[in-house]
Amino acid sequence: MQQRPSPAPSAGFNVVLAGVLGFVGLYDLYSGATRDGAGVVMTGLALTIYAAVLLRDALHIRQTGQPALGRKRMNQIGLACLALYVLGVLVKRVPEMAQFFA
Numbered sequence: 001m002q003q004r005p006s007p008a009p010s011a012g013f014n015v016v017l018a019g020v021l022g023f024v025g026l027y028d029l030y031s032g033a034t035r036d037g038a039g040v041v042m043t044g045l046a047l048t049i050y051a052a053v054l055l056r057d058a059l060h061i062r063q064t065g066q067p068a069l070g071r072k073r074m075n076q077i078g079l080a081c082l083a084l085y086v087l088g089v090l091v092k093r094v095p096e097m098a099q100f101f102a
Contacts, residue, residue: 009067014058022051039092046084053077 028044053074060068069077 008065009057009061011058011061014054014061018051018054018058021047021054025049025051037092039088039090042088042091043085044088046081046088049084050078050081053081 025044025047028040029048030044032038032040032042032044053069057068057074060066067074
């Protein structure tokens with residue numbers, strides 16, 4: 001008889017995803033602050049915030065076996081970070097698109 005997969009998030013996957021998003025986010029923060037502008041800083045901030053939330057959740061799962069935040073709260077944080085990311089992309093790309101279509 002097969003066991004059902006656990007609905008709880010994986011601590012290992014959260015650590016890997018936090019590492020990837022955190023690296024890209026910190027790079028975007030640096031490049032946005034030094035040369036690329038506000039749009040890149042906003043995308044980097046969104047990625048870094050979500051990476052920090054994932055890392056916190058992974059550490060809590062390893063300690064207690066349960067996620068630190070409920071699924072609803074994680075979804076809200078994820079959507080807020082996604083909104084900030086999309087806003088950053090719009091700030092970065094709308095002037096280029098306006099020139100292209102003008």
